[in-house]
Each structure stands twice: as structure tokens, then as C-alpha cells.
Amino acid sequence: MANRYALRMDLPQSWAIIDVFTGQPVEVRQRVMVGMNPRDAHAMLDQMNVRDIKRRERAERKP
Structure with a gap:
């Protein structure tokens, strides 16, 4: 199953967690x-x- 969230470097040593489906933080x-x-x-x-x-x-699992 693919991960929904990923990291994006904003600046050196500064990261954002983004939703890979929307591309937004x-x-x-x-x-x-x-x-x-x-x-x-x-x-x-x-x-x-x-x-x-x-x-x-x-x-x-839910019907």
C-alpha cells in the first residue's frame, strides 16, 4: 500500500510533511x-x- 504522506525540504534542515494526493502541507x-x-x-x-x-x-474490511 502506498504511503499517503511524504517529506519535502523547504530550506536546508527545514522539512514539511505533505499529502502526496494534494501536494499540500x-x-x-x-x-x-x-x-x-x-x-x-x-x-x-x-x-x-x-x-x-x-x-x-x-x-x-467493512462491507
Whole structure:
């Protein structure tokens, strides 16, 4: 299953998490995921993709 979220470098050492379907930065709890340091961006990206995969798997099982 393809990942929904990806990283985009805005500036050196400044990353954004984007929705690959829209190309737009993601908003989580009213915070736009831009200007992130690499460590935090990668950690958040992994969490978001895992949650999205689980959500899609549950949706596929429903009749």
C-alpha cells in the first residue's frame, strides 16, 4: 500500500510533511506541518503513514 504522506525540504534542515494526493502541507491539530527539523519530521511522518495504512485497512474490511 502506498504511503499517503511524504517529506519535502523547504530550506536546508527545514522539512514539511505533505499529502502526496494534494501536494499540500498537512495540518495536525490546527498546526501546519512545515518548518520541522529532520528528526521530528521523520518521526511524525512515520506515525502518520502507519495510522493512515491502518485506517485504510479497516475501511477495506467493512462491507
